Every structure is written in C-alpha cells, then in structure tokens.
Amino acid sequence: MSRINRRDFLRLAGGTAAAAGAFGFPGLLLANTRNVVVVGGGVGGCTAAKYLRKLDPTLNVTLVEAKTHYTSCFMSNEVLSGDRTLESITFSYADLKHRYGVNVVIDSAVGIDPAARQVRTASGANLAYDACIVSPGVDFKWDAIEGYDAQVAESIPHAWFAGPQTMTLRNQLLAMPDGGRVAIVAPPNPYKCPPGPYERASQVAMYCKHHKPKSKILILDPKGKFSKARLFKQGWAQHYGFDTDNSMIEWVGRDQGGTVSALDAASGILKAEAGDVRADVINIIPPQKAGAIAFAADLVDGDWCPVDKRTFESTRHPGIYVLGDASSAAKMPKSAYAANSQAKVAVAAILSRFAGAEPGEPTYVNTCYSIIAEEHGISVAAVYRLSEDGKVITKVEGSGGLSPMDASAEHRKREVTYAHSWFRNVIDDMMQ
Ligand SMILES: Cc1cc2nc3c(=O)[nH]c(=O)nc-3n(C[C@H](O)[C@H](O)[C@H](O)COP(=O)(O)OP(=O)(O)OC[C@H]3O[C@@H](n4cnc5c(N)ncnc54)[C@H](O)[C@@H]3O)c2cc1C
Missing domain, CATH: 3.50.50.60 (FAD/NAD(P)-binding domain)
Incomplete structure (x- = not known):
C-alpha cells in the first residue's frame, strides 16, 4: 500500500475508474489549503487522517483525540487469558504526527457547528474545517x-x-x-x-x-x-x-x-x-449507542448516526462524515476492519468532493477473527457493495463466509496466526 497513488486509491477504495480519471493527479496541486478535522483517534479516525495526508499532502489534517495513546479493544480479550499484556495493544500517535504530518491534538471535541464549520473542544479551541470526520466509537446506555x-x-x-x-x-x-x-x-x-x-x-x-x-x-x-x-x-x-x-x-x-x-x-x-x-x-x-459527541453535534437519529452509505457523509449535516461504530452502516458489523474500510470510502469521497468530482462506486470489506483456545481460531469475512437503491450495504454473493464447521486442527491453528497477523496489519494500516 505504501506506493499507491491517489488515483489508484480512488479506484480501489471507492472511486470508479471513470471518476478517478476525471479527477486525476492535478488535484494534488490544489492551491488552497483545505482543512479536515477528524474527531476520534481510533480505527476510523486514524485511518482517515493518515490516508488523507498520504494521498494529498497539501491538506491540513487535525486529529482531535481525548487520550494520549490508543489502546485497541481488538485483542484485548487476550489480556484476560494472560496471553498478552495491555502494553502490547497500546500505541502512540507519533507516526501519524511525524511520519504523516497530521496535527494531533489531545483534547475532547464537545460540539460541532455545521453552519460555521467549526469543531469546539473542551479546552476552548474552535477548529475550522472544510470537511469534518467523526469516529467517536460507542457510549453506554x-x-x-x-x-x-x-x-x-x-x-x-x-x-x-x-x-x-x-x-x-x-x-x-x-x-x-x-x-x-x-x-x-x-x-x-x-x-x-x-x-x-x-x-x-x-x-x-x-x-x-x-x-x-x-x-x-x-x-x-x-x-x-x-x-x-x-x-x-x-x-x-x-x-x-x-x-x-x-x-x-x-x-x-x-x-x-x-x-x-x-x-x-x-x-x-x-x-x-x-x-x-x-x-x-x-x-x-x-447496551450501546453512538459516542457522546454524535449526540452533542445532532448527528444521531435514535441511537446511531445515519449516513449516505456511498460516502459516509451524515444525512443530517452535510460536510460531516461519520465512521465506524457510531454510524448506521447496516449490514456491516461494528468492527475495527469495518471502520478501517469505511474510512477509506469517506477519504475517497472527500478527495472527490474537493476536486469537484462525483464520488465513485464504493466497495467495503470486513474480516473478524475470534480466538477460542490457544490453537483454535475462527473467522467471518465478507466483501460488500452498495445496493442498487443506495440504501443498504449488502454482501457480495459468494464472497468471504464463515470458517468451515469441519475444518482440520491445522486450519483452526492457522486462523490464530491469521488473527494475530490481521491485528498487526490493521494497526499498521491505521497509524504506523
Ligand atoms: C473486546 C473487544 C474485542 C474486539 N475485537 C475485534 C476484532 O477482533 N476485530 C474487529 O474488527 N473489531 C473488534 N472489536 C471492535 C473494534 O474495537 C471497534 O469496532 C473499532 O474500534 C471501531 O472503531 P471506531 O473508530 O468507530 O472507534 P474506536 O476505535 O473506539 O475509537 C474512538 C476514539 O474516539 C475517541 N473519542 C471519542 N469521543 C471523543 C471526543 N468527543 N473527542 C475526542 N476524542 C473522542 C476515543 O477516545 C477513541 O480513541 C472489538 C471490540 C471489543 C470491545
């Protein structure tokens, strides 16, 4: 993925070849600096911040995150068995800052003004945006x-x-x-x-x-x-x-x-x-609902945030994109891989919008491993596309599936290796 350019990205992560062709490279040389503010430095937020900067280094990308480090929920069940430490699932934002040039602000977003296009933080800052991404995860009822x-x-x-x-x-x-x-x-x-x-x-x-x-x-x-x-x-x-x-x-x-x-x-x-x-x-x-900022910013309908599933732009407030657990993205599950995939769809849509092009046709992906015993892993995987009416994210017939019920011991053992390798890859893809 390191040598991918923006045109390839748009094609792979959501843009049709036609849209990408219309859009092309000159967009990289945009004269006006655009501001993107990302709220939430978890899977969705980090992936989006990193790919925005990677694909258009002229963008000014600010990531607002409440905590100094990210501790991943995925693989945290292994801490309970004693199979891994909490340190092994805790990561710093240093690469996002120094390698990708994201402005990482440790603060809490407390409000979003969609008319003024500003994110307000607990410390009193008002961050102006041309596009805002919100990926705050869940809150409890x-x-x-x-x-x-x-x-x-x-x-x-x-x-x-x-x-x-x-x-x-x-x-x-x-x-x-x-x-x-x-x-x-x-x-x-x-x-x-x-x-x-x-x-x-x-x-x-x-x-x-x-x-x-x-x-x-x-x-x-x-x-x-x-x-x-x-x-x-x-x-x-x-x-x-x-x-x-x-x-x-x-x-x-x-x-x-x-x-x-x-x-x-x-x-x-x-x-x-x-x-x-x-x-x-x-x-x-x-029981769960979208993270508090989604309620404060009037992004919810009931417990979750409705989005245009082609772009992940809020249907309540244009210019704000809601990713990951907080969004209503049926039939994708609320998972790390789903949030990572949705971030790429939203990034492609935002870059298209900045270039004055229509968003492309998205595809999405999810894989989720579960480790039942030391040498026994299982998984579910699917590739998704948008339904014809654009309302539902549906599974591509014949893609992915569940681990077979009659898998060999060797297969189950291999799935544990795959799970650990998936974990390293998703962390790497989102923030390293
Ligand atoms: C036990 C467990 C195991 C899991 N295992 C898997 C797995 O194996 N595979 C898988 O794909 N998924 C797994 N998941 C799910 C996965 O962790 C989530 O789906 C994923 O993290 C969602 O990403 P997100 O960006 O929506 O939210 P998160 O990753 O939760 O990130 C949200 C971030 O936003 C920050 N934030 C929230 N509000 C604000 C605010 N107002 N201002 C600033 N910052 C804010 C939070 O501090 C947090 O860092 C697991 C979850 C749990 C609980």
Missing part, C-alpha cells in the same frame, strides 16, 4: 440495567473500552478462587464487536482451564442467537466440555431467561429473568 452505572463499573467492570478496566477484570480473575463463577452479561444488538462477548468467555475459560479448572463461566444474554454461534459452541464443546454435565461455559439466551434487568453491587447478585444469579466475578457489557 447507563440507565438500562438498574444499579449499574459508570461509577459502579469501576469495581464491576465492563472492560468494553480496553484500558484500566481490562486490568481490573484480569485481576479479579486472578483473585477468584478455583471453583468460582464468572458471569458475563452480553448486550443486545447492535453493539461493537458482535462476537466479542463470546470470544471473551472463551479467553476467560482458557485461563480457568489452566489455573482454576473447577470454575464456571455463565453468559447471560438478552439475545436468542449470536454471531458465529455454531462455531463457538463447537469450539467450547471441544475445549471446555460445552453441553455436558461438566461444561465450563454455560450460555443462557433470551428464551432461557438470560435478560438481566438489575445488579445488586453490594451482594454481587444479578437479577435475570431466569432468577437471581450470584457470581464471584461479574462483567457487564451494557
């Missing part, structure tokens, strides 16, 4: 589970943003006695990383199998089914005795009363439809 809020989450962690809470959960697993019970409360759809709670249960089981083999993991789920369920259940049966009398993992779905309505934090009891559940370690992943 704290009123969904009685007794569970941001303060309680400090001791009964969600660990759905990788960071200190990941370590809290890890330390609670270390402190749990052998024979203890871990309860994972899964969220309703839609939420970031559909297979994430089930990979988490697998990684916790991996730790318990080696260190606390009498322990149990209970997944309480308001959903009747979940992503890659047959593959997960097959892997759990193979490694953790799933569906036997001595299963380490138990899944209690909607129809079995898995919906949790309340937590009594003092006694460590969850109120589920099936009855009260006491656990030694509780991990609640609350």
